[in-house]
Amino acid sequence: MxxxxxxxxxxxxxxxxxxxxxxxxxxxxxxxxxxxxxxxxxxxxxxxxxxxxxxxxxxxxxxxxxxxxxxxxxxxxxxxxxxxxxxxxxxxxxxxxxxxxxxxxxxxxxxxxxxxxxxxxxxxxxxxxxxxxxxxxxxxxxxxxxxxxxxxxxxxxxxxxxxxxxxxxxxxxxxxxxFVNLEKFTEGVKRFIIGLAKKVILANSFGDVADAAFNTPADSLSVSAAWIGIVAYGLQIYFDFSGYSDMAIGLGKMFGFDFLENFNYPYIAKSVSEFWRRWHISLSSWFRDYVYIPLGGNRKGYYRTLINLLIVWTITGFWHGASWTFMAWGLYFGIFIVLERIGLTRLLNKLWKPIQHFYLLFIVFIGWVFFRADNFSYSFNYLKTMFLLNDTNLVDEYTLIYSHDYWLIFLIGIIFAMPVVRWLNAIIAVNNLEKRLMPIFSVTVPFVYMALMVISVLLLVNSTYNPFIYFRF
Structure with a gap:
């Protein structure tokens, strides 16, 4: 279920x-x-x-x-x-x-x-x-x-x-x-609805696009279609998994439990290390406390620390699935975390922040290719298409169809992959607008949650596509 x-x-x-x-x-x-x-x-x-x-x-x-x-x-x-x-x-x-x-x-x-x-x-x-x-x-x-x-x-x-x-x-x-009171139960319901909307409205839509790309031979895709496919997958897995975590946290509150947060807007990170402090926090902290630290952590010298990081991240990849591609995916991130530890972070910190952010997104989305593909052959072929190394077109029919039909979903997904609500709340607090906007919020916010719930249910009724990516782990 x-x-x-x-x-x-x-x-x-x-x-x-x-x-x-x-x-x-x-x-x-x-x-x-x-x-x-x-x-x-x-x-x-x-x-x-x-x-x-x-x-x-x-x-x-x-x-x-x-x-x-x-x-x-x-x-x-x-x-x-x-x-x-x-x-x-x-x-x-x-x-x-x-x-x-x-x-x-x-x-x-x-x-x-x-x-x-x-x-x-x-x-x-x-x-x-x-x-x-x-x-x-x-x-x-x-x-x-x-x-x-x-x-x-x-x-x-x-x-x-x-x-x-x-x-x-x-x-x-x-x-x-x-204990559970009305306030906590209501907070749980709201959190559950947010997670459900993430999953049904956004993740499932991005899944349609990603599946269409990755079910096509890589050398038959255009360059733009390959990029659209991997960006769609990156957004799908984020909204799929963070949506599930939101629903889990919301359900916990309904029964009186308080679970720790599992995601903290990872795509706004500016380094790989920061990304993994924001993505699947419970798994990263588990490996830190029960594998990395028992291995010696950073207490046994500089080079042993680097080796420990590579070991932990290779195991992290293997945890996700019994496949060499998953191990390579884990090692891939381990290498970048080691590079950041030995000096890349100092270099990145001197760069313009948007460039730091672009570096992170580039590394992460390349990594998602290995995570999504079934084998190395397809992974490397897909990357060749992305970087114009296959003899494919820049644009094809797939690009035009999905750009036309899904542009709004991509826009919404990109916006809500960022902490826009948190930023708006900060602006409201700084400008002392709470009292002025409270009457408006008290009327509109319940309707927003109701609308998200109704839309999600309607989509569930009319669609058979409803996978959870992390169920297979």
Whole structure:
């Protein structure tokens, strides 16, 4: 089940909210847990048992680490077993086919293995579970002795299948006690509508354009069509994923939870390092705290720091998918982060800010080619078309059609990829216009949210195209 689904919007969510608010506080976690397991089972019932197995492994590992916290050897042993258990689950379902295929290619063997379907959201809930076990080992959090509470943490449906990756230490207190008032619930509804509009109105529209480009042989595209396709994909993945995060945060508020932000307008960044501090914040911070720092971070010398950065970013790419193109995509960004660390940032800071911004966009959109394409051959061929190295036209029929039909969507997408609302609020505050504009806002803002909701629902009714990109991770 997905959030941008009519069954979710008009049956599942209203029913869960009704059940949640009519029961006593002590039953609310149980109601949410049942709802979350049903939500996950909607698409693939058999994988609910995989999730329950994952919950059991981490629950037992946490108890044993807590029980033997004074015995360092046993404490490390149970941490290691907990991490290995999580990685084996993730590795088998996500990387087994990739490994077998590469062994067959490298050793000229013919090992046969049936294709293993990827359980939705396995990378997200596995990382959440590992963060709990690691934090218990570090004694950053207390052991969770209620299997209901830990199960809810790992399976909570608002952030289950595509994040944000919620740390246990940020939600432990909320699992015990949280509150919802009308103001917070309303804020959650507004945030959900914004995310839904991002997904349905913008991301799906950009997806149409990007798919048309990437489903065409690269040497059959014109130069302008190739650029339109990759810009469309860059905007699609941003509005798709940030929209999902907005919906997750909004849903969390409806049930009393406060999740941390996952995006902070990454396309306004002026360096690759800044971009990744703004994009998928929960994943970047997870790798920082649980991989980069344990590797030594920047504490073991200059060259070791650079190596650690390359390792972390290669693993980050591999986290996104079992493919050499994903690893190359991660290494690609790791190289630029290293270059910025060794001096490129100092050079960029001397340049005009729009040039810094253009540098970032250029690097990111080149990277998206490897992220979107299925193989290196298509990736490089697509790049050749973008940079006039294929014998293709500058403009073709595709360019004219999509420029004519989608120019308004591109304009809206580019505008709202920037913090325009934040800028307007700052202008209003600086000029003391709040009292003067408040009567206007109080009337118009509710209509804006209602219009976004109605448009989104109408588009869902009339369209079958509604993928979430990050579900496959």
């Amino acid at each position: 997905v959030f941008s689904n009519l069954v979710f919007l008009f049956i599942f969510l209203p029913f869960v909210l009704f059940c949640y608010f009519i029961v006593k506080n002590e039953w609310r976690n149980f109601i949410l847990l049942l709802a979350s397991l049903f939500f996950y089972a909607w698409g693939e019932p058999k994988y609910v048992f995989l999730m329950l197995f994952s919950i059991l492994i981490n629950f037992i590992a946490g108890l044993l680490i807590g029980k033997y916290k004074r015995n360092i050897s046993l404490k490390k042993l149970f941490l290691t077993l907990g991490i290995i258990g999580n990685l084996l689950i993730l590795g088998f379902f996500k990387y087994a086919n990739f490994l077998i295929n590469n062994i067959n290619s490298l050793l000229n063997t013919s090992i046969e293995m049936e294709s293993i379907p990827l359980p939705i959201g396995i990378s997200f809930f596995t990382f959440q579970a590992m963060s709990y076990v690691i934090d218990v080992y570090r004694e950053d959090v207390k052991v969770q002795r209620s299997i209901i509470s830990l199960s809810l943490y790992i399976s909570l449906f608002p952030q289950l299948v595509a994040g944000p990756i919620v740390r246990y230490n940020s939600i432990a207190g909320q699992l015990k006690k949280r």
